[in-house]
Amino acid sequence: MKTPDTIETPPFLADHPPHPDFNAMSDVGFRELVREFVSSHYPDIPRFAQRRLRWPEVKPWYARLARCGWLAPTWPQALGGMGLDATRHLILIEEFERYGCARIHDIGTVMLGPLLMQYGSSEQQDHYLPRILQGEDIWAQGYSEPGAGSDLAALRTTAIRDGDEWVIDGQKTWVTLGADANQVFVLARTDATVKKQAGISFLLAPMDAPGVTVRPIENLEGHAEFCEIFFDAVRIPLGNIVGEVNQGWTMAKALLGHERVFIGAPRLSASALARLEALARKNGLWNDPAFGDRFAALAMDLGDLNDLFESYMDRLRRGEVIGPDVGVLKIFQSELYQRISEELMQVAGSLAGVRLDDDGDRRHDAAGTYLAARPTTIFGGSTEIMRNVLARYSLDLPA
Amino acid sequence: MTTEPEEWVENVRMLTESAGAIVPVDGDLSRVRSQRWVEPGFSRKVWASVVDMGWLGIQVKEESGGLGLGVRETVALAQVLGQGLVPEPVLPAWLAMQLAENAGFDAELEATLSGELLMVPAWQASPAGLDPHTGITVSNGRLSGSRTAVCGATGADLFVVTTTAGLALLPRDAKGLSMTTLAMHDGTFQAQLDFDEVVCELRPCHDIASALDTAMVLHGGYLLGVSERAFEITLDYLRIRRQFDVAIGSFQALQHRATDIKVQLELARAAINAAAAKIDLGQDGTHCSLAVLRARTRAAALARQVAREVVQMHGAIGCTDEADIGLFVRKAMSEAGQFAPEHALRKQFLTLRENPIGNSLLDSSARDHVPTDSLEPAHSTLIGACS
Numbered sequence: 172m173k174t175p176d177t178i179e180t181p182p183f184l185a186d187h188p189p190h191p192d193f194n195a196m197s198d199v200g201f202r203e204l205v206r207e208f209v210s211s212h213y214p215d216i217p218r219f220a221q222r223r224l225r226w227p228e229v230k231p232w233y234a235r236l237a238r239c240g241w242l243a244p245t246w247p248q249a250l251g252g253m254g255l256d257a258t259r260h261l262i263l264i265e266e267f268e269r270y271g272c273a274r275i276h277d278i279g280t281v282m283l284g285p286l287l288m289q290y291g292s293s294e295q296q297d298h299y300l301p302r303i304l305q306g307e308d309i310w311a312q313g314y315s316e317p318g319a320g321s322d323l324a325a326l327r328t329t330a331i332r333d334g335d336e337w338v339i340d341g342q343k344t345w346v347t348l349g350a351d352a353n354q355v356f357v358l359a360r361t362d363a364t365v366k367k368q369a370g371i372s373f374l375l376a377p378m379d380a381p382g383v384t385v386r387p388i389e390n391l392e393g394h395a396e397f398c399e400i401f402f403d404a405v406r407i408p409l410g411n412i413v414g415e416v417n418q419g420w421t422m423a424k425a426l427l428g429h430e431r432v433f434i435g436a437p438r439l440s441a442s443a444l445a446r447l448e449a450l451a452r453k454n455g456l457w458n459d460p461a462f463g464d465r466f467a468a469l470a471m472d473l474g475d476l477n478d479l480f481e482s483y484m485d486r487l488r489r490g491e492v493i494g495p496d497v498g499v500l501k502i503f504q505s506e507l508y509q510r511i512s513e514e515l516m517q518v519a520g521s522l523a524g525v526r527l528d529d530d531g532d533r534r535h536d537a538a539g540t541y542l543a544a545r546p547t548t549i550f551g552g553s554t555e556i557m558r559n560v561l562a563r564y565s566l567d568l569p570a
Numbered sequence: 571m572t573t574e575p576e577e578w579v580e581n582v583r584m585l586t587e588s589a590g591a592i593v594p595v596d597g598d599l600s601r602v603r604s605q606r607w608v609e610p611g612f613s614r615k616v617w618a619s620v621v622d623m624g625w626l627g628i629q630v631k632e633e634s635g636g637l638g639l640g641v642r643e644t645v646a647l648a649q650v651l652g653q654g655l656v657p658e659p660v661l662p663a664w665l666a667m668q669l670a671e672n673a674g675f676d677a678e679l680e681a682t683l684s685g686e687l688l689m690v691p692a693w694q695a696s697p698a699g700l701d702p703h704t705g706i707t708v709s710n711g712r713l714s715g716s717r718t719a720v721c722g723a724t725g726a727d728l729f730v731v732t733t734t735a736g737l738a739l740l741p742r743d744a745k746g747l748s749m750t751t752l753a754m755h756d757g758t759f760q761a762q763l764d765f766d767e768v769v770c771e772l773r774p775c776h777d778i779a780s781a782l783d784t785a786m787v788l789h790g791g792y793l794l795g796v797s798e799r800a801f802e803i804t805l806d807y808l809r810i811r812r813q814f815d816v817a818i819g820s821f822q823a824l825q826h827r828a829t830d831i832k833v834q835l836e837l838a839r840a841a842i843n844a845a846a847a848k849i850d851l852g853q854d855g856t857h858c859s860l861a862v863l864r865a866r867t868r869a870a871a872l873a874r875q876v877a878r879e880v881v882q883m884h885g886a887i888g889c890t891d892e893a894d895i896g897l898f899v900r901k902a903m904s905e906a907g908q909f910a911p912e913h914a915l916r917k918q919f920l921t922l923r924e925n926p927i928g929n930s931l932l933d934s935s936a937r938d939h940v941p942t943d944s945l946e947p948a949h950s951t952l953i954g955a956c957s
């Protein structure tokens with residue numbers, strides 16, 4: 172693993188000239204700009220990493236994006252973002268992907284920031300948004316619990332009001348990059364007497380508060396990428412609640428819809444298909460007609476997924492709310508990603524199980540792709556849950 | 571070797587019971603877990619028990635010091651090894667020993683049976699190749715070329731190398747032999763072997779192809795065992811994991827997929843046992859090979875289906891290293907493609923089906939009538955045609 176030469180410490184203060192109106196640029200012009208940006212600013216850290224880079228590794232990139240004002244592409248410029256519309260945002264994502272940029276710790280910019288803009292008080296916005304942009308707060312998402320996965324509303328972590336504080340007790344799990352975060356947003360039960368969904372609130376908790384313990388969990392790829400967080404009588408100020416008391420469920424659901432569109436983006440399948448081509452060429456299967464037929468089917472599926480994604484993006488651009496139909500995208504993308512990864516395992520043959528170390532050449536890595544593809548049908552709403560929701564709310568079938 | 575039904579049922583019972591010595595009956599996998607990624611990737615102590623129980627000689631003729639049992643009995647044992655995710659290279663050693671026996675390497679065979687030596691086969695030229703003859707050239711008694719996906723290599727003393735000119739047994743430290751170790755996701759190691767003019771003694775070896783056939787059925791049994799146990803664990807999980815106030819196993823979406831696995835499990839079991847029986851009953855080569863290819867393909871597809879479904883049905887906990895179900899997933903990832911992945915097996919099946927050697931169904935001795943201008947006439951030409 173490469174260690175950056177200069178480890179910067181937050182706050183990363185923006186020092187750039189005012190942004191132009193990126194949305195007024197042509198698609199081609201904007202794409203050109205992003206390419207140039209990436210190639211001149213991407214620091215000396217891994218590209219095309221299969222795993223999520225940890226905070227010390229990704230920090231130089233986060234810092235660079237922060238200084239240039241490129242950290243929060245979709246936030247309004249007035250709040251320190253780039254103010255990109257959906258089209259420009261997609262172009263930016265594509266170009267970052269093409270260069271193999273590491274994914275930053277983006278829960279703050281992608282999830283919490285937009286949530287605060289919609290539901291947060293102006294004090295909360297003034298306090299937290301700049302801290303995200305300056306790298307002072309790295310956020311983690313504390314929704315799931317051992318007993319509350321698909322059935323999230325069954326969560327049992329409680330927050331009880333005691334004077335001018337909330338006292339949190341309970342356990343969150345599968346928190347992605349939780350061990351790198353200094354803040355966590357937590358769904359907690361604030362009223363046990365009402366319907367499950369109606370007694371949940373959205374709270375903000377610093378991870379260094381007394382009573383917070385973190386236990387890293389190793390995933391199948393061998394990385395401690397997610398963790399458990401235990402709350403033992405953790406006290407936070409009364410003001411650390413977003414929205415009204417017991418309004419948490421509505422807000423949490425609003426965030427999930429957004430997440431699902433992006434899990435539906437074709438980029439994971441696209442990079443897996445490129446890997447499949449590379450491996451088939453290496454293993455002498457590229458000109459095999461039977462393989463060719465399977466490859467063509469997958470390539471067509473990817474093309475159709477692209478079109479589907481674009482059509483959803485169009486709907487977002489027009490300001491439509493996508494609703495349960497987002498499941499179509501999420502199901503097809505995640506299952507296509509898995510099918511491509513399974514074909515990779517076939518092509519890798521008797522060497523399919525080879526386990527590369529962190530510095531291994533990923534261009535032909537079948538097993539790594541296979542493992543990376545597994546969780547995409549589980550998080551952000553499992554494919555089974557997505558199918559249930561589609562059947563019920565999109566197809567209007569009886570419960 | 572042919573045994574009466576009652577006799578082999580009894581044999582199988584005794585064998586699988588004896589397996590309790592290294593496969594904990596309570597399903598405890600901590601031993602297997604602790605062995606992962608520590609060379610050689612398995613336990614020498616457990617290997618010694620394998621030797622003591624006589625498992626290595628299960629198929630070796632009684633007069634050569636083995637148990638002389640059939641493929642059906644051996645499959646049953648392989649299945650138990652799979653259920654327990656046993657990492658010791660028992661299956662590779664079986665193939666190596668069968669080859670060594672066929673070529674008359676009696677001293678080495680004896681030393682292996684007594685646990686003095688560990689031999690593994692090095693037969694594969696490319697990750698999807700089924701032809702055990704390509705990839706090696708021999709001239710003036712010197713062997714050059716390479717072998718890939720050599721299982722158990724990290725702990726082996728002898729490599730049993732297949733070549734067009736016969737079989738060679740090469741010691742690990744042979745001059746000109748270099749080994750590149752590959753860590754596998756299941757915690758074992760494979761190796762790539764490169765030979766640069768390694769001095770060797772070659773002996774003619776008949777029936778390399780049928781030894782491979784047998785090994786593929788046995789490996790199918792191992793995959794079946796892996797799949798069976800992973801499925802059992804998952805069914806238990808479906809019964810106890812509750813969401814939405816009910817056991818998740820009550821959801822029809824999951825029930826139907828579980829029954830799909832059940833269908834595939836029974837198909838695999840039937841195909842594997844039938845292929846094993848065909849070999850035991852001495853049916854002709856093509857007939858056996860077709861059955862073997864079918865069984866092995868089904869077993870691999872089963873293992874992959876099970877791996878995919880058990881992760882999904884476990885949810886996030888199935889993506890962790892600490893849940894035992896992941897050990898099965900890793901095993902399936904590492905083993906399902908051994909010998910050759912399904913696409914190559916299907917292709918081989920088609921080739922063989924279109925070009926049977928003699929009329930396999932009518933003339934069960936067809937194999938013996940093929941011109942013997944090469945050492946391994948019957949199968950090798952066919953295998954060579956489509957790897």
Ligand SMILES: Cc1cc2nc3c(=O)[nH]c(=O)nc-3n(C[C@H](O)[C@H](O)[C@H](O)COP(=O)(O)OP(=O)(O)OC[C@H]3O[C@@H](n4cnc5c(N)ncnc54)[C@H](O)[C@@H]3O)c2cc1C
Binds near residue numbers: 884886
């Ligand atoms: C890599 C990864 C990262 C994650 N990161 C985070 C994070 O940062 N923060 C966070 O809060 N959570 C996170 N999660 C948790 C994720 O949200 C949950 O895994 C998900 O909600 C599923 O819950 P579960 O794992 O408990 O599975 P379960 O809900 O127990 O489901 C087990 C199986 O049952 C099926 N099932 C459940 N209900 C039904 C039904 N009604 N009908 C049919 N089938 C059903 C599921 O689809 C699944 O196949 C992450 C998970 C993963 C894998």
